[in-house]
Amino acid sequence: MTILFVFISLLVPWGVLKITPHFRLTRLLGPFVSCYVLGMLLGNISLTLPVSLFESLTQISILFGLVILLFMSNVRAWHQIERKTLLSFFLIILSVFLTCFLGYFLFKEELFDAHKVVAMALGVYVGGTSNMSAISYALKVDKDVFLLMNVIDTLFSGVYFLFLLVGGASFYHLFLPQTKKAGENEKKQETSQSHQSVSHFKDYGFVFFLAVLGVLLAIGLSHLFFGKEEGVFIILILTSYSLVISSRQKIIHLDSCHKMGNYFLYLFCFGMGALTNFSLLIQMSYTYIYLVGFVFISSILLHLLLCHFFKIDRDTAVITSIASLYGPVFAAPVSQVLDNKELLLVGVTLGLIGHAIGNYLAFILVYLLS
Numbered sequence: 387m388t389i390l391f392v393f394i395s396l397l398v399p400w401g402v403l404k405i406t407p408h409f410r411l412t413r414l415l416g417p418f419v420s421c422y423v424l425g426m427l428l429g430n431i432s433l434t435l436p437v438s439l440f441e442s443l444t445q446i447s448i449l450f451g452l453v454i455l456l457f458m459s460n461v462r463a464w465h466q467i468e469r470k471t472l473l474s475f476f477l478i479i480l481s482v483f484l485t486c487f488l489g490y491f492l493f494k495e496e497l498f499d500a501h502k503v504v505a506m507a508l509g510v511y512v513g514g515t516s517n518m519s520a521i522s523y524a525l526k527v528d529k530d531v532f533l534l535m536n537v538i539d540t541l542f543s544g545v546y547f548l549f550l551l552v553g554g555a556s557f558y559h560l561f562l563p564q565t566k567k568a569g570e571n572e573k574k575q576e577t578s579q580s581h582q583s584v585s586h587f588k589d590y591g592f593v594f595f596l597a598v599l600g601v602l603l604a605i606g607l608s609h610l611f612f613g614k615e616e617g618v619f620i621i622l623i624l625t626s627y628s629l630v631i632s633s634r635q636k637i638i639h640l641d642s643c644h645k646m647g648n649y650f651l652y653l654f655c656f657g658m659g660a661l662t663n664f665s666l667l668i669q670m671s672y673t674y675i676y677l678v679g680f681v682f683i684s685s686i687l688l689h690l691l692l693c694h695f696f697k698i699d700r701d702t703a704v705i706t707s708i709a710s711l712y713g714p715v716f717a718a719p720v721s722q723v724l725d726n727k728e729l730l731l732v733g734v735t736l737g738l739i740g741h742a743i744g745n746y747l748a749f750i751l752v753y754l755l756s
Contacts, residue, residue: 387434387436388436388439391435391436391439391440392439392443394428395440395443395653395656395657395660396653398421398424398425398652398653398656399417399421399649399652399653399656400649402417402420402421402424402652403417403649403652406420415552416551416552416553417648417652418551418651418652418655418719418722418723419548419551419552419655421652421653421655421656421659422547422548422551422655422656422658422659423659424656424659425655425656425657425658425659425660425661425662426659426660426662427659428659428660429659429660429661429662430662435660437661440657440660440661441657441661443653443657444654444657444658444661446601447650447651447653447654447657448650448651448654448715448718449601449604449620449624449715450597450601450647450650451647451648451649451650451651451653451654451718451719452621452624452628452714452715452718452734453597453600453601453624453627453628454593454597454643454646454647454650455643455644455647455648455651455718455721455722455727455730456624456625456628456629456631456632456730456731456734457593457596457628457631457632457643457647458632458643458644458647458727458730468732470698470699470702471702471705471706471729471732471736472736473696473698474689474693474696474698474702474703474706474707475706475709475710475736475739477689477692477693477696477698477706478685478689478706478707478709478710478711479512479710479740479743479747480692481684481685481686481688481689481692482507482508482511482512482681482685482710482711483508483512483747483751484688485680485681485684485685485688486504486505486507486508486681486751487504487751487754487755488684489504489507489677489680489681489684490504490755492677492680493673493676493677493680496673497673497674497677499527499528499531500677501752501755501756502522502525502527502531502752503531503535503674503677503678504677504681504751504755505521505525505748505749505751505752506518506521506522506525506527506532506535506748507535507677507678507681507682508681508744508747508748508751509521509744509745509747509748510535510539510744511681511682511685511710511711512710512740512743512744512747512748513710513713513740513741513742513743513744513745514617514712514713514737514740514741514744515536515539515713517741517744517745517748518532518535518536518539519532520745521745521748521749522535524749525752531674534674535674535678538674538675538678538679539678539682540661540662541662541675542678542679542682542683543682543711543712544658544662546682546686546711547658547712547716550704550708550720550723551655551719551723555700555701555704555723555724558690558700558703558704559700561690561693561694562690562693562694562697562698562699562700562703563697563699563700564699564700565699565700565701565702565724565726566699589642590642590645590646592642593642593643593646594646596631597646600623600624600627600628600631601624603623603627604619604620604621604623604624604627605620607619607623608620608623621714621715621734621737621738622738625714625731625734625735625738629731647718648722651718651719651722654719655719682711685711686707686711689703689707690703701724701726701729702729704720704724705717705720705721705724705726705729705732705733706732706733706736708720708733709732709733709734709736709737709740710736710737710740712737713737713740713741714733714734714735714736714737714738714740714741715734715737716733716737717729717730717732717733717734717737718730718733718734720733721733
C-alpha cells in the first residue's frame with residue numbers, strides 16, 4: 387500500500403502538468419492549486435493514508451524544490467530591494483506581536499492558559515512550528531493543547547496558502563502599488579535563453595545530482611553537529627550551498643532548474659493537501675480556533691494596512707508575510723506564483739531571521755502579560 391501511495395504522489399504532479407493546458411478548470415486553478423486540491427481529496431477520502439509517509443514526502447520535496455530553485459538566485463537583485471523588504475518584514479512581525487497582545491485580553495476570561503496560547507501563536511507566526519515546539523516545552527504546555535494548536539495552525543495556514551495559490555495575491559493590488567521587479571531585462575534575457583535551449587536528460591540529471599549532494603551535505607552536517615535533523619540549520623546550509631552554485635550558473639541549465647524545481651513544489655503541494663484533515667476540527671474547543679484565527683487574520687490585515695501606509699509593493703508585502711507566518715521553505719512556491727524569483731532568496735533569509743528571533747519575542751510577550 388505504501389508503494390502505491392508513493393507511486394500516486396510522484397505521478398500526480400507530472401499528470402497535472404500534462405493535463406493543465408487541455409482542461410479549462412485546471413488552466414483556471416493552475417498546477418499548484420490542482421495538486422493541493424487533489425491531495426486534500428486523497429487525504430480526506432482515504433481511510434488508510436500513511437501520514438508519516440506524506441510528512442516525509444513534504445519535507446523531502448520542499449528541500450529539493452528549495453535548493454534547485456535557489457540555483458537560479460540573483461543575489462545582486464536581492465541587494466537592491468533589501469531595505470524595503472526589511473521594513474515590510476518588521477511590519478509583519480509588529481503586526482503579529484500586537485495582535486497576540488490584544489488577543490490575550492480578548493480571550494483571557496475564556497482560556498485560563500491564554501498567555502501560553504498567544505505565546506505559541508507568536509512563536510509559530512514568527513519563525514514556524516519549531517519555535518512553537520520550543521515555547522510549549524519551556525512553558526510546560528499540555529501536549530493536547532500543543533497538538534490542538536498545530537491542527538488549528540494547519541487549517542488557517544492551509545486556507546491562506548491556497549488563497550494565494552489560487553490568485554489571492556492579486557487582492558493585494560487593490561491596496562498596494564505594483565512591483566517593479568529588479569533585473570527585469572536580465573530576467574527576460576535569461577528566460578529567452580532558457581527557452582531557446584531545450585532541456586536534455588543529462589541537464590536534469592546534473593541538476594538533480596547537485597541537489598542530492600546539497601541535501602545530503604546539509605543533513606549530514608546537521609547530524610554531525612546536533613545528532614539529529616535540525617531544520618533551521620539544514621535550510622541555512624542549503625541556502626549557502628545553493629548560493630555558491632548560483633554564482634556558477636554557466637555550469638547548470640536554468641530551464642532544467644525551473645522545471646525540476648517546480649515539479650518538487652507541485653509534489654509538496656500535493657503532500658500538504660493530503661495532510662489537511664478537517665475531521666479533527668470536530669473535537670476541538672472553538673475558543674482556541676477563535677483566538678488563533680483572530681491572531682492570524684488580524685496580523686495579515688494589519689500588515690496590509692501598514693504596507694499601504696508605507697507604500698510597499700505587492701510582491702514584497704506577500705513574500706515577507708509568508709516568510710514570517712510560514713517560515714523560509716514556503717518562500718519557494720509563493721515566489722513562483724508571484725513570478726518573481728528574485729524574492730526567493732529574500733524570503734528564505736527573512737524566514738531564517740524569524741526562526742532566530744521568534745522565541746525571544748514570545749518570551750518577551752509572556753513577561754509583559756505576567
